[in-house]
Amino acid sequence: MRRMVIALFFCCLVGCRDQTDAARQNTAPGNSAGTTISFLEQQKRLFHEIDHTSIFQGCQDLMRLRREGRLSASTYYCDDPGAKLGELPERIRTLQPTAVRVDELMVRMSFLSEDGVQFLQCMSNEFGEPLASDGETKGFGFRTEPFAMDQLSGTESLDHLNATYKHFELSLIPGLTYQVFDDSPRTLAEMKQNDEQSNTMFAFMWRTMNELAVKKQRLLYRTDHHALLEACREVLKHFHEGTFSTDKIDITPPEFLENAKRIDKEEYAGDLKQIPAIILGLEPVYLWLSDNRVTVALIGGLDHAGIHAYLKDAEAEPQDDDMELIPGLRYYDDGLAEDGEGYKDYLKSLEQEAIPPIDWRRKQMNLPLPARK
Numbered sequence: 001m002r003r004m005v006i007a008l009f010f011c012c013l014v015g016c017r018d019q020t021d022a023a024r025q026n027t028a029p030g031n032s033a034g035t036t037i038s039f040l041e042q043q044k045r046l047f048h049e050i051d052h053t054s055i056f057q058g059c060q061d062l063m064r065l066r067r068e069g070r071l072s073a074s075t076y077y078c079d080d081p082g083a084k085l086g087e088l089p090e091r092i093r094t095l096q097p098t099a100v101r102v103d104e105l106m107v108r109m110s111f112l113s114e115d116g117v118q119f120l121q122c123m124s125n126e127f128g129e130p131l132a133s134d135g136e137t138k139g140f141g142f143r144t145e146p147f148a149m150d151q152l153s154g155t156e157s158l159d160h161l162n163a164t165y166k167h168f169e170l171s172l173i174p175g176l177t178y179q180v181f182d183d184s185p186r187t188l189a190e191m192k193q194n195d196e197q198s199n200t201m202f203a204f205m206w207r208t209m210n211e212l213a214v215k216k217q218r219l220l221y222r223t224d225h226h227a228l229l230e231a232c233r234e235v236l237k238h239f240h241e242g243t244f245s246t247d248k249i250d251i252t253p254p255e256f257l258e259n260a261k262r263i264d265k266e267e268y269a270g271d272l273k274q275i276p277a278i279i280l281g282l283e284p285v286y287l288w289l290s291d292n293r294v295t296v297a298l299i300g301g302l303d304h305a306g307i308h309a310y311l312k313d314a315e316a317e318p319q320d321d322d323m324e325l326i327p328g329l330r331y332y333d334d335g336l337a338e339d340g341e342g343y344k345d346y347l348k349s350l351e352q353e354a355i356p357p358i359d360w361r362r363k364q365m366n367l368p369l370p371a372r373k
Contacts (some may be wrong), residue, residue: 125363
């Protein structure tokens with residue numbers, strides 16, 4: 001699940017316009033968003049003229065208000081009514097950002113100039129203060145000609161950074177990062193459109209996390225594992241007989257099936273009839289068949305969880321990301337590889353309550369659960 005959260009955060013990142021340092025200097029300041037400061041002036045201000053510790057604390061206040069359900073929105077723009085902007089802590093308002101996006105674990109401030117856009121990103125200290133980067137590396141930058149990724153020490157001049165990298169990130173202090181991207185909204189209207197898409201993605205993420213907790217609870221504690229293994233071996237028998245149309249069967253929700261143009265509905269219906277109800281009752285996203293095992297996936301893509309059911313018990317070899325349910329049937333989960341024994345404690349807790357890992361961790365630390373809409 002950690003991978004899902006990180007990936008979706010990065011999916012919501014947007015970059016800046018691809019312009020050279022000289023082009024930025026030659027562009028007149030001011031734009032439709034009402035900013036009156038050029039890219040380079042704004043950059044100098046963000047790096048050298050603001051109190052980074054104070055801004056970090058202001059962002060923590062803002063995330064706390066979000067978790068407490070005391071904010072009217074997740075995004076704030078420079079042209080919003082004063083009453084709405086008044087919800088932002090004063091130390092954030094004084095920066096005059098073009099946009100502020102607030103989530104439970106992150107605040108992202110955008111600064112749009114006519115000649116580019118740049119960002120400050122702040123991570124939550126809800127689970128502990130952010131740690132300083134290991135060694136001398138404080139960020140990274142991407143060069144395009146030739147392409148390369150360089151580690152940055154934080155001692156580089158702004159002139160060097162702007163001339164060398166189309167995209168770079170630097171930690172200003174632990175938990176507060178400066179970012180520039182090479183492909184970002186050029187207007188406030190485009191920024192708002194991107195944020196609408198981000199809101200949809202984040203809503204999907206939280207919904208998926210809750211649904212996945214229920215799926216895991218059902219699989220681990222509400223399912224007869226011996227009957228499940230027998231059903232999976234029945235599926236493998238049909239596969240060896242050549243009665244499936246494919247070795248990977250994507251399970252399409254009925255509400256999407258009618259308009260799914262790339263699915264041969266007759267073949268799909270034939271495949272589905274050969275999958276026992278105990279497997280379909282797990283609400284898998286796909287089945288993957290091979291000679292000696294079938295994988296029943298509860299989720300795939302940004303996160304992974306499900307079961308591997310083997311034709312023979314002896315073929316079920318342990319992996320870093322799985323654990324045995326019964327001989328021949330193993331449960332796999334990215335969390336097992338990422339957090340090991342600690343994550344097993346979370347999985348045990350699902351027997352009593354189906355909640356996402358992040359909320360379980362909050363309960364373990366006696367932290368309040370967020371007020372989600």
